Amino acid sequence: MEEIRSAVPEKTTEELFQAANVSAFASAHAMHDTFPAFLPSLAPLLIEKFSLSNTQVGLFTACLRLPSMLQPLLGHLSDRRDLRWIAILTPALTATAMSLLGIAPGYTAILVLLLVAGLSSAAFHSVAPAMAGQVSGSQLGRGMSYWMVSGELGRTLGPLIAVGAISWLTLPGLPFTMLMGWAASFILYFRLRAIPMNAMQASEGLPWRGALRQMKPVLLPLIGLMVMRSMLENAMAIYLPVYLTQKGASLWLAGASLTIYEAAGLFGALLGGSLSDRLGRKKMIMFSIMTAPLLTGAFVLAPSAARLPLLLLMGFSILCVNPPMMALIQESAPQNRAFSLGVFLGFNFLIGSLASIVAGALGDTFGLTAAFASSAGLYLLGAPMVLFLPRTPKR
Template sequence: MEAAVQKQNTGQITLYRILFIIGFVHLLNDSIQAVIPAVFPILEKSMNLTYMQLGFITFSLQLTASLLQPAVGFYTDKKPMPYLLPIGLTCTFFGMLGLAFAPNYWIVLVSVFFVGIGSAVFHPEGSRVVHLAAGERKGLAQSIFQVGGNAGQSLAPIMTALIFVPMGQFGAIWFTLIAGMAVIVLLYIANWYKEKLDSRKKTSAKKAVVQVPAARKKQVKIGLMLLIFLVFARSWYHAAITNFYPFYLIHEHGLSISKTQLYIFIFLAAGAIGTFLGGPLSDRFGRRNIIAFSMLGSAPLAVILPYVNEFWAIPIMLINGFIILSSFSVVVVYAQELMPGKIGTASGLMVGLAFGLGALGSVVLGALADLFGLKPVMIACGFLPFIGMLSMLLPSDQKLKEWTS
């Protein structure tokens, strides 16, 4: 028994209880975020919004998360703040309350801004909790955490069909209850987090701080830039599918709003499975290999998607969602290993960057769709996964281990 306790204190045991709880809160948090694109078809009709205005709603949400996440992660790397987690979800609560009663476009933007603040706080601190509870199974632990988020995002089409189509914009009021539940659960996590930090402080003085050797800093910077570019390609493709492919199905194939949501649900649900399996697969086959597979494996299907009918689009969305999102948790762990000792900064960059680049993609793609039409934009987006060829230039897993050994 004493040996087991000692092993746990050294961080070798994977604490699945904590991982599943924080993964569940991630599901709650991201299901709330998924309300924003889910309500797009409703807002487009009720407020007469353009594609670009819809893109700016996503931009307001995701840019907030993108800018604040790395900043929160950088600060909490130096000074962890366990109770920042429930405070962040309290901001989300007020954001959803505002969205339910927003009388105009500008109040919608302010409301989603508050939801973005909650997300910016939750993700880097949630990733730190995962790192503390992961033991030696970093990939699996991050997958458990991230699959909660992807599962929450996959609920957006269901919410559109079951809540927003019959209830309209006011349906967002139900998600204040979800935010309140998340705050309560995060109080428990924050208490565990604080106890874990207190126990680590007693031994931290005896441990040397991990430093990246000066000769390798340039290689680390290049690797980080490549990783950012890969996240850019994945995020823009994800934005194209989740935000604009429903409109493509409506205009090109005459599908109803409710039917289009099935396609997005299939894509996101398959992506949640891919996210979960990607982590343990990267533990076995290497993180760089899974990152490369997630991009290049999806490229051929992404190219042909705009040319197929609504029947063949279903299996393509299923397979592509699984493949392209299999690297979602892997890039976070890879970045943490690339930047040892900077857990919050690395996860804030990768997750926050995914949000921010997706937001930028929503605005740019929306503007291009207004200018050139939706079909040419969807065809062009099919070539984004080919940027995955750059993954071969990333430092190998073995090299990362040598750098930190």
């Protein structure tokens, strides 16, 4: 019996799924992403307080998202330096900048605070997911599921927390909420200080050109998939409430429908990565491509009573693909995890921003039904891209 046991190789620390550390990253991600999600709830109050135009408000999102273009650079630095201090400090910094919007003295101060929050968020998302992947061991898909679910949870709860805090503390009392972000930083400090990271081993990382060459077989098909998929994902996230109100739904029901869709997406993100560990990344991506467009088509044709179950299935099928894609890009450059994620997320930001504009233009010109249908058809055309992805072993 002892001989049999000794014949089974034990997993090394690097191969083990370190649940406590992965959970610490996930909790910090949820707390961090709660604060940028304050903006939609704050915008009406800031418009009223400072008499802002819609064009001025449009710059809010630009200041918050534009720093994401720096993620490849930050990721490259993270692969060569021990930048865990960035992962530790940025939840507190983002929370501080966003909560200070409640006492901002003017429009320029708002833009500066949003730019600081955007830089902090870009730094956090360049460093922390690669570290979460490192402590996920051989179950990288599962680790990315935890990561994605926690971020979606933060973005879902953020507007509700902002509204609750303002109702209880009033707008000038919003800075008190920064304590949640500081708590996340303390959690990360105590969890990270004893964890060895690849980022500390600069000699093992490839130069960025070498890393790009290594990533190329995976990155190019994933970019193609992002182009084909982003319009559907962003159209649903941004225009679903507008579409439903145009169809006669109340504002409350339209908002609740988006929450239902996002909640199903949380479940999809949770299972998507773990299933891709067992079944393979390509199978999970193909599942999404084959089901999401059909469900979207059924949704736009269905009567009102049938839309709720379709929304649940759509949220699962559209959003379950994110963890497998993040796992794939890290596996393509295991010595440059942070850089690979930075490149992936940078492209995702850029393509998603353009896709939102295109979806809106289609909705203005042909109607949102046509925008949803064409977005679904475009995603279906992405199926051939999966064939170019490398096969991943089942676990």
